[in-house]
Amino acid sequence: MTQSAGVRPRGAGRAQLHETALRLFARDGVEGTxxxxxxxxxxxxxxxxxxxxxxxDDLVLGVLAPxxxxxxxxxxxxxxxxxxxxxxxxxxxxxxxxxxxxxxRFAVLVGDPYVSRLMEDHHDLVGWWNRIVDxxxxxxxxxxxxxxxxxFLSGMTAPLTTPPVADIGADEQREQLVECGRRxxxxxxxxx
Amino acid sequence: MTQSAGVRPRGAGRAQLHETALRLFARDGVEGTxxxxxxxxxxxxxxxxxxxxxxxDDLVLGVLAPxxxxxxxxxxxxxxxxxxxxxxxxxxxxxxxxxxxxxxRFAVLVGDPYVSRLMEDHHDLVGWWNRIVDxxxxxxxxxxxxxxxxxFLSGMTAPLTTPPVADIGADEQREQLVECGRRxxxxxxxxx
Numbered sequence: 216m217t218q219s220a221g222v223r224p225r226g227a228g229r230a231q232l233h234e235t236a237l238r239l240f241a242r243d244g245v246e247g248t249x250x251x252x253x254x255x256x257x258x259x260x261x262x263x264x265x266x267x268x269x270x271x272d273d274l275v276l277g278v279l280a281p282x283x284x285x286x287x288x289x290x291x292x293x294x295x296x297x298x299x300x301x302x303x304x305x306x307x308x309x310x311x312x313x314x315x316x317x318x319x320r321f322a323v324l325v326g327d328p329y330v331s332r333l334m335e336d337h338h339d340l341v342g343w344w345n346r347i348v349d350x351x352x353x354x355x356x357x358x359x360x361x362x363x364x365x366x367f368l369s370g371m372t373a374p375l376t377t378p379p380v381a382d383i384g385a386d387e388q389r390e391q392l393v394e395c396g397r398r399x400x401x402x403x404x405x406x407x
Numbered sequence: 408m409t410q411s412a413g414v415r416p417r418g419a420g421r422a423q424l425h426e427t428a429l430r431l432f433a434r435d436g437v438e439g440t441x442x443x444x445x446x447x448x449x450x451x452x453x454x455x456x457x458x459x460x461x462x463x464d465d466l467v468l469g470v471l472a473p474x475x476x477x478x479x480x481x482x483x484x485x486x487x488x489x490x491x492x493x494x495x496x497x498x499x500x501x502x503x504x505x506x507x508x509x510x511x512r513f514a515v516l517v518g519d520p521y522v523s524r525l526m527e528d529h530h531d532l533v534g535w536w537n538r539i540v541d542x543x544x545x546x547x548x549x550x551x552x553x554x555x556x557x558x559f560l561s562g563m564t565a566p567l568t569t570p571p572v573a574d575i576g577a578d579e580q581r582e583q584l585v586e587c588g589r590r591x592x593x594x595x596x597x598x599x
Contacts, residue, residue, distance in 0.1 A: 379550075
């Protein structure tokens with residue numbers, strides 16, 4: 216099977232696999248989609264899918280991996296600023312860009328109970344939040360900042376699926392989300 | 408069975424049933440809790456549970472009913488104000504009171520996929536959002552208001568389960584949530 220998968224570059228096959236998986240997840244749910252169904256839809260053998268991922272859990276984690284890499288990059292970059300306002304602003308703009316830019320891709324995965332369990336088992340979400348508290352918020356003197364940030368991070372994807380905001384363009388969505396984030400965090404403008 | 412259930416007042420039996428159901432839902436999940444398990448835990452027959460609810464769906468909807476009644480009351484009361492700022496503020500304070508006051512009771516139900524499906528089938532959530540847009544927001548001239556309100560309503564329960572906010576008292580939680588709501592909606596103080 217290594218030979219047949221080797222006919223085209225490994226990266227291209229994996230991208231097509233992710234695309235097919237996301238389309239079937241959206242149609243049948245993550246729980247209701249088997250590796251066999253994905254292979255059938257691509258017109259390849261199940262072995263060709265196994266060449267990339269050993270299980271459905273592996274595949275779902277593979278589809279999510281770029282999101283977690285981006286989260287780390289955004290955190291690292293924002294943490295470099297000296298002032299808290301600048302850190303918060305860079306972090307918020309980065310998160311909005313990530314969510315708006317990948318919305319079609321990740322909407323099907325965010326909130327899915329199967330995916331949530333998988334993320335809790337394989338990604339340190341508590342550690343990620345602790346890094347935000349320590350490295351982005353830093354100064355603990357204003358107790359409302361963590362509350363504001365949790366509300367924003369938990370609620371920021373909802374407008375993208377709720378009219379009327381769901382129906383405006385990505386640029387305007389991005390602008391409105393950033394403005395809402397700045398308001399709730401009490402920061403005035405981008406200081407980056 | 409009507410006779411045995413009639414030994415104590417109907418209202419009291421129902422309250423105890425709700426309490427037991429919520430405790431078992433929290434322990435075993437809504438999907439993993441049967442009417443039989445609830446009856447066993449209460450030391451009554453399944454028939455005594457059937458006296459109140461014909462199915463688990465009915466029971467879950469019964470447990471949720473006070474929440475939906477409160478939502479309507481909050482909406483009606485807020486809609487009476489003439490100025491948009493006063494409507495938004497009364498609505499936001501009402502929602503925060505409801506969520507903080509019932510958090511222990513409803514945390515187990517909010518976000519549960521079984522409950523979400525049931526709510527979508529039995530409650531007109533889109534109609535509820537449309538009422539908010541028409542009767543609370545009203546004036547459509549500021550397009551950021553619906554975005555801000557969706558973010559707030561979707562994110563407002565998250566701090567109650569995330570440290571450090573989860574660990575502060577209910578009064579301080581209420582105060583912080585209201586302040587965050589006013590910030591993101593751009594309203595200064597309670598005008599009610």
